[in-house]
Structures are given as C-alpha cells and as structure tokens.
Amino acid sequence: MSRDLNELYQSVILDHNKTPRNFHELPPPASHADGHNPLCGDRLTVWVDVEDDTVKDVAFLGNGCAISKASASLMTAAVKGKSRADAMALADEFQKLVTGKLEGAAERKALGKLQALAGVSEYPVRVKCASLAWHTLKAALAGAPAEPITTE
Amino acid sequence: MALAASASPPRRPAAPLDVEAVRRDFPILSTRVNGKPLVYLDNAATGQRPLAVIEAVRRSMAEQNANVHRGVHTLSEQATLAYDAVREDARAFLNAPAGHEVIFVRGTTEGINLVAQSYGRTTLRPGDEILLTTMEHHSNIVPWQIVAGQTGAVVRAIPITDAGEVDLDAYRSLLGPRTKIVGVVHISNALGTINPVAEMTRLAHEAGAVVVVDGAQAAPHTAVDVQALGCDFYACSGHKMFGPTGVGLLWGRTELLDAMPPWQGGGDMIHTVSFTGTTFAPLPAKFEAGTPAIAEVIGLGAAIRYLRGIGFDAIGAWEHALLERATALVSAVPGVRLVGTARQKAGVLSFTLAGVHPHDLGTILDADGVAIRAGHHCAQPVMDRFGVHATARASFAFYNTFDEIDALVRGLHRAREVFA
Ligand SMILES: Cc1ncc(COP(=O)(O)O)c(C=O)c1O
Numbered sequence: 001m002s003r004d005l006n007e008l009y010q011s012v013i014l015d016h017n018k019t020p021r022n023f024h025e026l027p028p029p030a031s032h033a034d035g036h037n038p039l040c041g042d043r044l045t046v047w048v049d050v051e052d053d054t055v056k057d058v059a060f061l062g063n064g065c066a067i068s069k070a071s072a073s074l075m076t077a078a079v080k081g082k083s084r085a086d087a088m089a090l091a092d093e094f095q096k097l098v099t100g101k102l103e104g105a106a107e108r109k110a111l112g113k114l115q116a117l118a119g120v121s122e123y124p125v126r127v128k129c130a131s132l133a134w135h136t137l138k139a140a141l142a143g144a145p146a147e148p149i150t151t152e
Numbered sequence: 153m154a155l156a157a158s159a160s161p162p163r164r165p166a167a168p169l170d171v172e173a174v175r176r177d178f179p180i181l182s183t184r185v186n187g188k189p190l191v192y193l194d195n196a197a198t199g200q201r202p203l204a205v206i207e208a209v210r211r212s213m214a215e216q217n218a219n220v221h222r223g224v225h226t227l228s229e230q231a232t233l234a235y236d237a238v239r240e241d242a243r244a245f246l247n248a249p250a251g252h253e254v255i256f257v258r259g260t261t262e263g264i265n266l267v268a269q270s271y272g273r274t275t276l277r278p279g280d281e282i283l284l285t286t287m288e289h290h291s292n293i294v295p296w297q298i299v300a301g302q303t304g305a306v307v308r309a310i311p312i313t314d315a316g317e318v319d320l321d322a323y324r325s326l327l328g329p330r331t332k333i334v335g336v337v338h339i340s341n342a343l344g345t346i347n348p349v350a351e352m353t354r355l356a357h358e359a360g361a362v363v364v365v366d367g368a369q370a371a372p373h374t375a376v377d378v379q380a381l382g383c384d385f386y387a388c389s390g391h392k393m394f395g396p397t398g399v400g401l402l403w404g405r406t407e408l409l410d411a412m413p414p415w416q417g418g419g420d421m422i423h424t425v426s427f428t429g430t431t432f433a434p435l436p437a438k439f440e441a442g443t444p445a446i447a448e449v450i451g452l453g454a455a456i457r458y459l460r461g462i463g464f465d466a467i468g469a470w471e472h473a474l475l476e477r478a479t480a481l482v483s484a485v486p487g488v489r490l491v492g493t494a495r496q497k498a499g500v501l502s503f504t505l506a507g508v509h510p511h512d513l514g515t516i517l518d519a520d521g522v523a524i525r526a527g528h529h530c531a532q533p534v535m536d537r538f539g540v541h542a543t544a545r546a547s548f549a550f551y552n553t554f555d556e557i558d559a560l561v562r563g564l565h566r567a568r569e570v571f572a
Pocket residue numbers: 196197258259260261262289291292337339340341366368369389530
C-alpha cells in the first residue's frame with residue numbers, strides 16, 4: 001500500500017478546500033437535499049436548479065474536512081451544464097474512482113479534474129468524506145427526501 | 153492529573169514510573185505504522201493490552217477453556233475458579249463494600265443500560281426528572297432518553313462552563329423533588345474534566361435522587377473508590393483499562409440491586425425454573441444471564457492486577473506530567489484552540505487547529521505513525537456547547553513519553569504547512 005500524503009492532499013484539493021466554488025445557496029425553485037455523515041458529523045446541503053432536464057446551476061454549503069469540501073466544490077464545477085442522467089452517471093463513476101474500482105485509463109481521464117480525488121481510495125475511512133456530496137447531489141436531483149441523506 | 157480530586161486523602165509521594173520498562177510490557181508499542189514507530193495517543197478510545205492480559209486470555213483459551221458454573225469436570229472447575237476470582241479483584245479495584253455488588257457486564261454502555269432498564273424503568277413516573285451533565289458520552293444520554301420515553305420521565309441537561317466544568321450553581325437549582333436520577337461522567341472523554349462526583353452526589357442525595365457514574369475514563373487513570381464517592385451506581389469498561397473488549401463492570405448498592413428486577417433472562421440467573429414460575433438467583437448472578445465472557449473477565453482480572461502493580465500514584469504523577477507538557481506545547485502552536493480547560497483535568501487534550509479540519513489532521517498525523525482521535529467523541533452536546541463540529545483529541549496513558557508528545561507537536565506543524 002503506497003500512502004503518500006501528497007497524493008491525497010493535492011494542490012487542487014487544497015485550493016478547493018480553501019476557496020470552494022459555488023459555495024452559496026440557490027433560491028427557489030432550485031431543489032436541495034441535506035447530507036450528513038453521522039460518523040464524523042460532516043453536514044452539507046446541495047442545491048440544484050434543473051431546467052429542461054439540464055443542471056443549469058448547482059451550489060453547496062456545509063462544513064467538513066478538506067476532502068469533503070473539495071469533493072463538493074469539484075462536483076459543482078463538474079456537473080454544471082450536464083443532463084440529469086449524465087450527472088447521475090458521473091456520480092457512479094466518481095464512486096468507483098474513490099473506491100479504487102475504476103479500471104481503464106480512459107474512464108479515469110473522462111473524470112477530468114475529479115481525478116484529483118483518486119488518492120482517497122488508499123484511505124478507506126475517508127471514502128465517505130469524498131462521496132457525501134455526491135450522495136446528496138443524487139438525492140437533490142431525484143427530488144429531496146424529508147430525511148437527510150446519510151453515509152451510513 | 154489531580155487524582156480523584158476531592159475524594160482521596162493526601163497520598164504518599166508517587167514512586168517514579170520507569171516508562172521504558174512499562175513500554176516493554178506492551179507488544180504493540182514497538183510496532184510500526186506507515187513505516188514509523190507507533191505513537192499511540194488514542195487511549196481514551198481504547199487502551200493497549202499488556203502481556204499479562206494477553207497471556208491470561210491465551211491461557212484461559214488454550215489451557216482452561218470450559219463453561220463456568222456448570223460442569224463438575226476439572227476444566228470447568230478451573231475456569232470457574234479463575235473467573236470467580238476476578239470478582240474480588242474488581243471489588244477491591246473499586247473499593248466496593250461487597251463482591252456481590254460487582255456485576256460483570258459488556259462494558260460501560262451495557263452497565264448504564266442495565267441501570268436505566270432495570271432501576272429506571274421500574275421506578276420512574278411521569279414528570280420525574282433525570283439530570284445529566286452536558287458533557288456526558290452518548291452512552292450516558294441515550295439509555296435515559298429511551299427510558300424517559302417508556303416512563304414519561306424527563307431528561308434535563310446540567311449546563312457546563314466555558315472551561316468545561318459542571319456549573320454547580322445551575323446544578324443546585326435544577327435539583328428538586330422531581331429529580332430521581334443524576335447521571336455524571338467521572339472524567340469526560342471529550343474534555344478531560346474530572347468532575348466533583350462526591351460533591352455532586354451529596355447534593356443529589358439531599359434531593360433524594362440516586363447517582364449513576366460513568367467511570368469509563370476514570371477507571372484506567374485514577375484510584376476509584378465508590379465508597380468515598382458515595383454514588384449509587386458506577387460503570388466502567390475493561391478495554392479502556394488495558395483489558396479485553398467485551399467486558400466491563402457495573403457496581404451498585406446491594407439494597408438497590410436487590411430491589412431491581414433482572415433485565416435479561418436465561419441460564420445462570422435463576423434459582424428454580426418451572427412453567428408456573430421462576431425464582432431468580434441472588435446477586436450478582438441475577439444480572440448475569442447466559443454464558444459470560446469468560447476469557448475476557450479473566451483478562452480483565454489480569455489488567456486490574458497489572459494496574460495495581462504499577463499503582464495509581466505513579467500513573468497519576470506521570471500522566472499529569474504528560475498532560476502539562478502537552479498542554480504547554482500544543483497550545484503554543486499558532487491557531488490551536490483548546491477545548492476543555494478545567495482546573496481538574498485528566499490526560500485528555502481536545503483542540504482545534506485553525507484552517508485544518510480534525511479529520512485531515514488525523515490523517516496527516518497518522519502518516520507519521522501518530523494515532524489520535526478526530527470527531528465528536530460520542531459527545532455531540534459538548535461539541536454544540538463549544539460551537540465546534542469536531543475536535544482533535546490526544547489522550548494519554550502511563551506508557552506515553554515526552555518524545556511522543558514532541559512527535560504530536562511536529563505533526564501539528566506539518567499539518568499547518570500542508571494547509572498553509
Ligand atoms: C466517558 C465514556 N463513557 C462511556 C463510554 C462507552 O464505553 P463502551 O463503549 O466501552 O461501553 C466511553 C467510551 O468511549 C467513554 O469515553
């Protein structure tokens with residue numbers, strides 16, 4: 001197992017942690033969902049504004065570690081402008097990336113900047129930090145449930 | 153650490169602790185993590201096990217394994233003797249008046265649940281109040297919320313100060329004729345605070361309430377004396393006392409335990425059973441249904457004897473020195489905020505570091521072999537009280553060294569560089 005801190009805390013991640021993108025609320029009619037990682041207490045809210053089946057705008061607020069914040073920030077940049085189905089599919093690809101299940105180089109490349117989070121796969125207990133935003137996004141896209149999404 | 157602060161008389165000066173010799177008793181302390189020597193500073197989560205415990209468990213499994221209180225054969229006799237002998241070790245450890253008042257349970261959590269479901273459920277009436285300090289571990293909150301839901305009783309929180317001490321004036325004014333149970337953590341796992349349990353118990357008794365003490369963090373670090381504390385129930389966990397997981401102690405007063413109904417039924421806890429009725433065994437068997445954690449109880453006995461061999465005077469003096477050094481060095485790191493600055497503190501240092509989330513700090517320290525805890529420490533009301541979502545926590549045991557504290561501090565500087 002090669003665990004290199006520099007692999008985990010790449011400059012892209014540190015940058016998005018320090019200055020998260022799309023870090024604000026969206027007004028109605030944007031829908032939102034709340035995510036909660038009960039193990040560590042991380043909480044975030046993701047807003048999506050979907051028009052004609054396209055993610056017109058997406059934003060988030062919350063608190064958490066650098067991994068969860070950077071993941072949420074990178075996610076908002078990645079899914080903006082995508083169709084609902086493509087955004088959902090990207091969430092699944094991302095999950096494979098952070099659990100080390102993405103095989104081909106082409107598949108990895110398709111994830112663009114999100115690849116910065118590949119290092120998380122070496123830290124099993126940190127995977128949930130990276131995936132919280134994506135679980136919450138999926139819930140927001142599907143129409144928010146009353147209960148917060150949890151990673152448990 | 154100011155040991156058992158108010159309760160104990162002055163002790164003779166502590167015998168110095170030979171930390172290098174002590175460390176050789178713990179095989180795991182010479183292992184490496186991520187290529188670095190392990191620096192284990194997560195003792196509040198669980199302690200490490202000395203060879204004496206490992207060997208006792210091994211021997212119980214390899215040479216003495218049989219069920220207890222059942223067979224007439226030699227092995228069962230030996231297992232029963234070894235198992236039963238631990239009751240006296242545990243009694244002496246807590247300075248309990250009688251061995252039958254010490255019940256073997258799964259841990260602190262089970263001990264408190266037992267009291268809640270057996271004592272609480274049968275005595276609480278609608279409107280009765282259960283007072284708990286704001287610094288309780290979830291295991292001394294949730295069982296009371298459950299029994300409150302079942303009985304109509306009400307759970308109320310005793311406020312704590314900015315330093316992380318119980319607000320005794322607020323406590324006094326909360327106490328009243330409706331107060332039936334007071335729950336207090338002897339030493340807080342999240343803040344390190346040593347609570348004035350004897351004083352709080354005296355006040356609770358004046359109001360006619362019984363006192364349940366969560367001793368999970370006190371038992372490994374202080375000489376517990378349930379008679380000096382004056383409390384009614386005291387629970388602790390073997391694994392935090394350098395013994396095995398899956399075993400712990402619940403002490404209760406005979407008159408209370410005698411009046412309480414069993415909370416689990418099964419083998420070992422009965423006197424006679426027929427389909428027209430069952431009579432229960434006397435204490436402590438009444439509360440120990442089923443085959444117990446035999447090897448674990450025997451291992452806990454070894455842990456208690458090991459602790460006795462070192463002595464809490466030496467342990468307390470060393471851990472106090474560790475805490476003082478760590479407090480000075482860690483709080484000098486720019487951006488550090490200590491959470492929990494009580495006057496009476498045990499070896500727990502909870503803090504936040506500006507710009508670095510505790511989980512990231514935990515990962516960065518781990519790369520250097522330094523194990524700390526990051527999170528809410530199963531004490532979310534404490535986090536809310538101090539306006540933080542999580543803290544980093546270094547917690548010490550008598551086998552930790554000054555060098556290990558230096559390693560922690562180096563890690564904090566490294567984290568600041570990574571997140572600069
Ligand atoms: C203060 C306190 N109380 C209770 C517990 C629960 O102990 P256990 O999980 O061994 O039952 C802990 C353990 O984290 C603790 O620190």
